[in-house]
Each structure stands twice: as structure tokens, then as C-alpha cells.
Amino acid sequence: MERYLTADHERLRAEVRDFAQQIIAPRARDLDERAEFPWEAVKAMAERGWLGLTVPRELGGAGLDYLSYLVVIEELAKVDASHAITVSAHTGLALSPLLAFGSDAQKRKYVPLLARTVLGGFGLTEPAAGSDASRSRTRAQRENGGYRVSGSKIFITHAGVGEIFVVTAVTDPDLGPRGITSFIVTKPTVDLDRARSIGYGHSDALEFAPGVYAGKKEDKMGWRASDTRELILEDAFVPEQNRLGGEGEGFVNFMKTLDAGRIGLAALSLGLAQGALASAILYADRRTQFGKKLREFQALQFEFADLATGIEAGRHLTYHAAWLKERAKRYTKEAAMAKLFCSELAMKATIRAVQMIGGLGYTDQYPVERMMRDAKVCEIGEGTSEIQRMVIARNLISEMLGGASEIQIE
Numbered sequence: 075m076e077r078y079l080t081a082d083h084e085r086l087r088a089e090v091r092d093f094a095q096q097i098i099a100p101r102a103r104d105l106d107e108r109a110e111f112p113w114e115a116v117k118a119m120a121e122r123g124w125l126g127l128t129v130p131r132e133l134g135g136a137g138l139d140y141l142s143y144l145v146v147i148e149e150l151a152k153v154d155a156s157h158a159i160t161v162s163a164h165t166g167l168a169l170s171p172l173l174a175f176g177s178d179a180q181k182r183k184y185v186p187l188l189a190r191t192v193l194g195g196f197g198l199t200e201p202a203a204g205s206d207a208s209r210s211r212t213r214a215q216r217e218n219g220g221y222r223v224s225g226s227k228i229f230i231t232h233a234g235v236g237e238i239f240v241v242t243a244v245t246d247p248d249l250g251p252r253g254i255t256s257f258i259v260t261k262p263t264v265d266l267d268r269a270r271s272i273g274y275g276h277s278d279a280l281e282f283a284p285g286v287y288a289g290k291k292e293d294k295m296g297w298r299a300s301d302t303r304e305l306i307l308e309d310a311f312v313p314e315q316n317r318l319g320g321e322g323e324g325f326v327n328f329m330k331t332l333d334a335g336r337i338g339l340a341a342l343s344l345g346l347a348q349g350a351l352a353s354a355i356l357y358a359d360r361r362t363q364f365g366k367k368l369r370e371f372q373a374l375q376f377e378f379a380d381l382a383t384g385i386e387a388g389r390h391l392t393y394h395a396a397w398l399k400e401r402a403k404r405y406t407k408e409a410a411m412a413k414l415f416c417s418e419l420a421m422k423a424t425i426r427a428v429q430m431i432g433g434l435g436y437t438d439q440y441p442v443e444r445m446m447r448d449a450k451v452c453e454i455g456e457g458t459s460e461i462q463r464m465v466i467a468r469n470l471i472s473e474m475l476g477g478a479s480e481i482q483i484e
């Protein structure tokens with residue numbers, strides 16, 4: 075991976091690995107069981123600059139590249155996917171659109187807070203607008219100096235714990251996707267007392283308008299220590315200066331955000347696959363059956379080889395998509411390929427790891443059963459596997475018919 079990663083990336087990787095082993099690993103099972111948000115670990119990550127890794131230094135961030143962010147996500151997910159998605163959703167889905175489409179004033183106001191003090195989220199999905207996000211029904215109507223916004227955003231990561239959100243709403247229902255605009259909205263964290271007591275997660279510098287609040291926490295199969303809820307907008311007044319980009323640009327800007335976000339989810343899936351494979355190999359070295367260590371059976375060795383090959387291929391896809399993004403080249407297809415391949419690999423690797431560890435793999439004594447539950451949502455969030463295939467096919471066909479193919483068929 076030297077083609078992509080520098081010594082600085084590897085130093086960062088080692089730092090995150092130590093943190094994940096010392097701070098996250100001992101608590102991950104308990105947090106998962108109790109579906110508890112890891113406030114202390116998130117604060118510790120914010121103090122290390124990992125919640126603002128890609129934010130320029132002048133806006134309070136670490137000023138690192140996108141690959142550094144992927145390295146952090148991958149390393150965290152080797153140990154616990156809930157911690158990884160917390161950093162990933164915050165950085166890839168909330169900070170990214172602010173940095174890409176925000177005005178200077180919006181960046182100065184919100185980005186330093188997100189880099190150090192509060193969590194952010196991204197509100198696109200609605201009850202009637204899932205895979206087809208253009209069916210948004212959240213409505214933003216112009217009113218003196220701003221917009222009155224009403225609607226419901228569902229399955230929103232950090233809807234409860236976060237304070238700054240980018241959301242889409244329809245400003246002109248006659249224009250379809252071109253009538254969708256994005257906005258910045260704020261609400262106080264639901265864990266105000268906790269946030270105040272630890273000094274992270276709430277900012278008195280934010281104004282919280284009435285009408286934006288979080289619904290009940292989802293009781294999920296995986297990513298249980300990550301916060302997922304409905305984000306409700308009820309006649310919420312959003313001032314004009316909180317419109318993100320121009321009217322009608324919201325849908326396209328959110329799709330661009332998802333392109334980048336998908337590389338993050340690919341890195342998270344890769345981390346899960348590596349964590350599962352490592353657990354299986356370590357167990358196979360410890361466990362003896364039929365007078366041999368499990369690792370001596372060729373059937374298991376072939377499993378290790380296949381999964382390791384998939385991980386290597388997935389890392390190339392993921393780092394290559396990031397490499398294209400860093401060079402401002404087109405990467406929609408490559409990001410979808412990385413996300414599709416790595417999320418399906420994570421599912422396969424975690425299922426196989428449970429199988430290789432046997433009965434104990436099916437209990438909470440080993441992390442692989444949690445990893446298996448955590449892997450499933452990687453095939454759903456930020457566009458399902460079916461949607462990734464649609465994106466890949468659409469781009470592929472247009473490249474081929476646009477003259478990119480050198481193959482003649484007649």
C-alpha cells in the first residue's frame with residue numbers, strides 16, 4: 075500500500091490502533107449490549123483532532139488529507155464499528171458538505187465547532203424517500219428573511235446526540251430533484267447534562283430555534299453504540315443565511331456528499347473484515363480439535379487466504395477512490411465499487427469468522443458476533459448494495475457509449 079500511504083499515515087494508524095485497543099476494546103461489548111453512546115471516547119477522539127481531521131487548520135481542524143481520515147475509520151472499525159461510524163458520519167456527511175458548499179460565514183460559524191466541540195449529522199432519508207431520495211416531502215417555504223421548514227428525516231445518525239445538521243427540503247415541488255435545497259439546522263443534544271459534565275457535545279455559542287428535535291432512539295441490530303433517530307422539523311424557522319448553497323442545488327450536493335461518504339463506509343467495512351479475520355486466525359491458533367490446531371487444517375487456511383485476498387482488493391479499491399477524489403478527478407463509480415465490494419466482503423468475513431470460531435463465535439465472548447451484526451448495515455446505509463450496482467452500471471454504460479470503450483463488436 076506504499077503507493078497510497080506515507081509514513082505519516084502509518085504513524086497515525088499506529089496511534090489509532092493503540093487508542094482502539096486501550097480505550098475502545100475493553101468497553102465495546104458493554105456499550106453494544108446497552109446501546110450506549112460512547113461520550114467519553116468521542117470526547118477523547120475530538121481532543122486528538124480526529125473529529126476534524128480533514129478540516130483546514132485555519133478552521134480549527136488537523137488539515138490532513140482524505141486518506142488519513144480513511145486510515146482512522148479503518149483502524150477504529152477493526153475494533154468497533156459504532157465508534158468508526160460516529161467519526162465517519164460526522165466527518166463524511168456533516169462536515170464535508172459544509173466545507174464543500176458552505177459560504178465563508180457558514181464555515182467560520184459551524185466548522186470550528188464541529189471540529190472540536192459538537193457532533194453533526196446529515197438528514198436526507200425520509201419515510202417516503204429512501205433509496206429514491208428525490209421523493210423528499212420535507213417542505214421549506216419562503217418567509218421573511220428565511221424559510222419555514224416542516225418534515226421528518228428518519229434513521230439519522232447523531233439526530234439525538236448531535237447539534238448541527240445539514241438537511242434537504244423541497245423549495246419548489248414542481249421542479250423534482252431540482253426543487254430540493256439544503257439547509258443548516260441546529261438543536262441541542264439530548265444528553266445535555268452529560269455533555270456539560272464532560273465538556274464535550276454542547277455549545278452555548280449556537281442558537282437553537284424551536285421546531286427542530288430528535289425522536290425516539292432506534293433499537294438496532296448493529297451499530298448499537300451509535301445514535302440513530304428521527305430528526306423532526308416542525309414549522310422550524312431557518313434564516314436565509316443558513317441555506318447551504320443555492321436554491322435547487324441541495325439534491326445534487328447531497329449526492330456528491332454521498333460519493334465521498336461511501337469511501338468512508340468502504341474503509342469502515344474493510345476494518346470490520348480485518349477485525350473478523352484477525353479474530354478467526356488468533357482463535358485457530360489457540361483451539362485444538364482432532365489433535366491439531368485449527369490453523370493447521372487446509373479448509374481454514376483457504377478461508378484465511380480468500381478473505382485476505384478480498385481485503386487486499388478492497389483496500390486497493392478504497393484507496394484508489396480516495397486517490398481520485400484527492401486529485402479532483404471523477405470518482406462516483408469507483409466510490410460505489412469500493413462501498414459495494416467492501417460492505418459485501420465485511421458481511422462475508424464476519425459470517426465466516428463466526429463459523430470458524432464455532433459455538434463461542436456465536437456468543438458475546440468473542441467480538442465476531444457483534445461484528446457480524448455491525449457489518450449488515452454497511453450493505454444498507456449511504457445507498458444499499460442495489461443502489462451501488464445501479465450507480466456503477468449507469469456510469470459504466472455512459473462511459474462505454476460515450477466512447478471510452480476501445481473494443482469493437484462488429
Ligand SMILES: Cc1cc2nc3c(=O)[nH]c(=O)nc-3n(C[C@H](O)[C@H](O)[C@H](O)COP(=O)(O)OP(=O)(O)OC[C@H]3O[C@@H](n4cnc5c(N)ncnc54)[C@H](O)[C@@H]3O)c2cc1C
Nearest residue numbers: 196197198199204205229230231302454455456457458460
Ligand atoms: C443505522 C442506519 C443509519 C443511517 N444513517 C443515516 C443518516 O445519517 N442520514 C440519512 O439521511 N440516512 C441514514 N440512513 C438511511 C439509509 O441511508 C437508508 O436506510 C438507505 O438509503 C435505504 O433506504 P430505505 O431504508 O428507505 O430502503 P428502501 O429504499 O425502501 O429499499 C428497500 C429495499 O429495496 C431495494 N430497492 C429500492 N429501490 C430499488 C431499485 N430501483 N432496484 C433494486 N432494488 C431497489 C433496496 O436496495 C432495499 O434492498 C441510515 C440507515 C441506518 C439503518
